[in-house]
Amino acid sequence: MLKSEFKTSPSMVEEQSKERPSSALHSSPKICLVDMGQEVQQRLAQKNYATELGSIGSYVNVPKSKPYSEDLITGFISLPPHLHEFDIVVVDLGASGHVEPSDVQANLKGITGSSAYAVRSSYPEQIFNPKPMGVSSLNSELRGMFAKESVGIVFTAQIQEVNYEIVEIGISGATPMREKNIRQRRFILIMLAAKKNMEKRSSW
Known part of the structure; x- marks a missing residue:
């Protein structure tokens, strides 16, 4: 499945613990910020909220001047492990940051099997x-989170569809x-469905 092929362990999660204040963090709620930027995390950290960063990927500059040119891309998704344990997730679908190909090009270093997987970007x-x-x-990660009482906040953007x-x-x-x-609109529909399910459970 795509989740297992392209999900990577986020190194940014390890770096965050060094920046948190020495005051005791609130044990809850656990907050995941997806493409929300460092400024939002810093403001929440000042209030002693435990936060972790994630990303659904940044736009990649892949200049090509000749036919048959291509880039093999992977490692662009970075989500905290055990996302289902979080209480709040905030997602900015309109984040417009760009990265260079060297940041996400398929790297075979450390591969132990006979094959690896990537997405091809062609001329x-x-x-x-x-x-x-x-x-x-x-x-896929949020399904477990929405099985319990939780909050999802989404800053939407133009619907995108990519092959x-x-x-x-x-x-x-x-x-x-x-x-x-894949159409980005599917994510919004799942969030709305999760909200309706939570409302039904709360009315029981």
Whole structure:
């Protein structure tokens, strides 16, 4: 499944503990900030709220000037482990940050199996948009969180739809596996459905 193929362990989570104030943190609520930026986290940290950062991916600059040029991209999704244990998740779907290809290009260092997986960005694409795929992974993680009482806050943006080409990197190079079409609107529908389910449970 895409979640297992593209989800990466966020190094930013480890860095946050060094920046938190020495005062005791509130044990709850646990807050996950997805693409909300450091400023929001710092303000909450001043109030001693425990927060962790996540990302559904930034736009990737992938300049290509010749036909058949391509980039193999992976590692653009960064979510805290055990997201279902959080009480609040805040997501900014309109975050517009960009990164360079070197930040997310497929790196085979440390691969122990006979294959790896990536998304192919082909000519004439100049900017790779990972957000709908990131939203798909976030959807899977949030199902467990919404099974309990929790809060989801989403800053929406223009609905985006992207076709992704998933490739397997093996002895024969990058071999196409499948194409996947993902619409960002699906995430908003799942959030609304989760809200309705919580309202039903609270009325019992």
